[in-house]
Amino acid sequence: MPHAKAKPAINTRIQARNKELILEAALEVFSVSGFRGATVDQIAARADMSKPNLLYYFRRKEDIYVALLEHTLSDWLEPLRALDPAGDPLAELSRYITAKMQMSEANPMASRLFANEILHGAPMIEKFLKGPLKQLVAEKAEVIRFWMANGKLAHADPYHLIFAIWAVTQHYADFSVQVEAVLGRRENGRSAQKAVLDILLRGLRPRQP
Amino acid sequence: MPHAKAKPAINTRIQARNKELILEAALEVFSVSGFRGATVDQIAARADMSKPNLLYYFRRKEDIYVALLEHTLSDWLEPLRALDPAGDPLAELSRYITAKMQMSEANPMASRLFANEILHGAPMIEKFLKGPLKQLVAEKAEVIRFWMANGKLAHADPYHLIFAIWAVTQHYADFSVQVEAVLGRRENGRSAQKAVLDILLRGLRPRQP
DNA sequence: GTCTATAATATGATAGAC
DNA sequence: GTCTATCATATTATAGAC
Structure with a gap:
């Protein structure tokens, strides 16, 4: 069997879409509650996504916040x-x-x-x-x-x-x-x-x- | 033995002083971190007081915050x-x-x-x-x-x-x-x-x- | 990629000795 | 009035099945 390539970036479109959804939801939550006041749960709920799934895209709450600011x-x-x-x-x-x-x-x-x-x-x-x-x-x-x-x-x-x-x-x-x-x-x-x-x-x- | 009165408000001066100290410390902490971002620990530390002692004067974190605003x-x-x-x-x-x-x-x-x-x-x-x-x-x-x-x-x-x-x-x-x-x-x-x-x-x- | 379950931690609040 | 110890809960983050 020829060497199977390391998995390429599949579904980049879904990824981009989901990152967008998360940032959109995060803006709503962070702008109301501030960094500390916001919870990952709230953001996930508003993005219609499970918390672990959200944390698959952004490892830490802080990462979402920084991405949003940038x-x-x-x-x-x-x-x-x-x-x-x-x-x-x-x-x-x-x-x-x-x-x-x-x-x-x-x-x-x-x-x-x-x-x-x-x-x-x-x-x-x-x-x-x-x-x-x-x-x-x-x-x-x-x-x-x-x-x-x-x-x-x-x-x-x-x-x-x-x-x-x-x-x-x-x-x-x-x-x-x-x-x-x-x-x-x-x-x-x-x-x-x-x-x-x-x-x-x-x-x-x-x-x- | 003549009837012992119910304990009168002793040490009202100390109480007033401590409440002042707490409000002063709370202002510093809340103004930096907001309501949710602030912790009772931080306030107690800054007021040089144990957390339970602080909560003896203000039962809940919210009580300190409201008192401060008023x-x-x-x-x-x-x-x-x-x-x-x-x-x-x-x-x-x-x-x-x-x-x-x-x-x-x-x-x-x-x-x-x-x-x-x-x-x-x-x-x-x-x-x-x-x-x-x-x-x-x-x-x-x-x-x-x-x-x-x-x-x-x-x-x-x-x-x-x-x-x-x-x-x-x-x-x-x-x-x-x-x-x-x-x-x-x-x-x-x-x-x-x-x-x-x-x-x-x-x-x-x-x-x- | 997405989920359920859960570990690890932080934090508000209380119990009870002194 | 003040303390140590601790409970109860909320929350970030991860493990591992699917």
Whole structure:
């Protein structure tokens, strides 16, 4: 009998599909309960899978969590990356803020996942914060500073401006329970968007156009 | 022998002291790990107390958590309560923002405790959000609207303005890990305060003074 | 690849001596 | 009031049949 090859990667499609299902379920569970609050049981149940089967795809609970963070970290930065030095400053910032508000509305669970991770000291993504994120923000802060120096934008600290944009836009995802409790209703995405743009950008119009 | 009285409350001072110690330790642990992430062991260790002894003062872990939230909920609202309809609008808002920034800096752990509770759906303080908090915000939004109607403040949605103030000021406590990673240093309270006041209030100066 | 059963551990909570 | 010892349970993770 000719040498039987070591088993090749069969059913890669099923594997990919199941990994997707697990990550999807895990996002729902982790974003509600945090890393420690979530149990593998809950994730398995939501993914319609037995616990051992789930642990066949991801050996440890932590592996699912890390995969989930990595899976979305890059998307998260895309709108900031898109800030174009050659564009009109107010239009660029407006586009950025709108994109962040839409991300908060479309995927509040991802926002809460990150919020939770950072709130707890960012043990898993510390390197990302101090590396790629710091690097990108430095670059874009320079762009904003350049706009201000050229009189196209009123002066303000670029770093704190970026923090303010993050804080306000993510607030609607992370603290939606509070927002809805205070307003007494489910927040309307569009009206919040309009109000936020107004509050954050009005003060940035240059003095002498 | 005359009838011995049922034991009176002896050592109430020690009890009060120990409860204080426990709450102090619990704040540190819960604010880092959240309700589920925190263990009674950790809290007891940090309070220099045995676990059973701690559970003599608070029968269940949840009791400590609730006591902690109630213990600080009221303080949390004080600066907003102090917003004075008779005062100068920009000065009042400036004072409010500054007070919130100082609270974030002085007690980031309390801020994170609330952030965590709300992030996870606010199971313990839902009534507080829909009751006293909603009530107070409605009242103060009315004050802001009144200022705007009288031309003392540029127009903006009062509710979303309050949300923006909360979001930005609490960001420095809740996401301090990220802020410090991006800035590459520990944030200076005073410069952040100045920048935040500038970003949030500049757009609110009335058009025709 | 998927399951049942179970090991190994962590943790909330209690009993009972002192 | 405080301690040591321990129970009961929940949960991560693995073994091994199918």
